[in-house]
Amino acid sequence: MFAGGCYWGVEGVFSHVKGVQLVKSGFTGGPKNRRVDYDMVSGGNTGFAEAVRVTYDPKQVSYGTLLRVFFSVVADPTTLNQQGPDRGTQYRSALYPLNAEQGKAAEAYLAQLGKAGLWRDPIVTKVERFTGFQDADAYHQDFMRKNPRHPYIQRWDAPKLAAFKTMFPTLYRDKPSA
Numbered sequence: 232m233f234a235g236g237c238y239w240g241v242e243g244v245f246s247h248v249k250g251v252q253l254v255k256s257g258f259t260g261g262p263k264n265r266r267v268d269y270d271m272v273s274g275g276n277t278g279f280a281e282a283v284r285v286t287y288d289p290k291q292v293s294y295g296t297l298l299r300v301f302f303s304v305v306a307d308p309t310t311l312n313q314q315g316p317d318r319g320t321q322y323r324s325a326l327y328p329l330n331a332e333q334g335k336a337a338e339a340y341l342a343q344l345g346k347a348g349l350w351r352d353p354i355v356t357k358v359e360r361f362t363g364f365q366d367a368d369a370y371h372q373d374f375m376r377k378n379p380r381h382p383y384i385q386r387w388d389a390p391k392l393a394a395f396k397t398m399f400p401t402l403y404r405d406k407p408s409a
Contacts, residue, residue, distance in 0.1 A: 232259050232327030232361060233297075234280035235306030236314020240388030241283045243375030244305050244395050246407035250291025253408055255284045256367040256374070259327050263362040269371065275319035282327065284364050292402070294333055298326075298340045300402065302356075304394040308344060309352035315387045324356040334358060376407055 235241045238256040246254045258272050261279035272279045285297060302308055306324040314322050326341075328334035337358045345354045366372075375384050375392070396403045 232282050232284055232329065232364060233301055233305070234260065234282035234323055234325040234327070235301060236281070236317050236322045236324070237383070237387070238281040238283050238367065238371065239374040239384065240391050241281075241301075241305050242373070243384075243388050243407075244300065244391050245283060245285050245297070246373070246376070247392065247395065247403055247405075248287070248292060248297070248300060248399075248408075249402050249404045250289075251285055251287045251297075251408050253284075253286040255364075256371045257282060257284060257365050258367065259284075259361065259364045260323075260325060260359055261362065267365060269367060272321050275321050278320070279365075280321050280323050280325055281367075282325075282364070294336055295340065296402070298337065300395060300399060302340075302344060303398055304391050306356070307350075308341070308354045308356040309350045311355045325359045326356065327359055327361040329361055373407070 242254045242256045245251055258267055258279040259282045261277050267277050267279050271277055308324055312320050312323045326337040328337050375388050378384055
């Protein structure tokens, strides 16, 4: 589970990673068993974040590689509750590990990023407890693929996909996962 601002671009990039089998846009990080929808989460008062659920084959791509892609081209780990033009806790950069192994890897990766000195500002991305995931409406699924000319996609998300293709040519695949 990755939260990195508007889920359209996060999903759009991860769907082109070799070894990723399925990417779903949705919501996580809020109270367990609370049902939400896009309008509720967009208000910024639910505790939920726009996020994506990435299903992958660990024989083809590792969780560590997914973290590297995420922080290289998807999310700025130094902006608190903001990614690009989107502001509010629902657009925070956060990781939601599904097991202890992913939790350790996520914490270690964030520590490594902090020590690397690649950014002028401190790393604010958090590892948060996974409380469940709710799929967004069908309209939001595969939004980047279905709406390549949408102004938001052209301005904010297409550059992320282009950067991924340039920076990780051996991981990039033309046909996105389902």
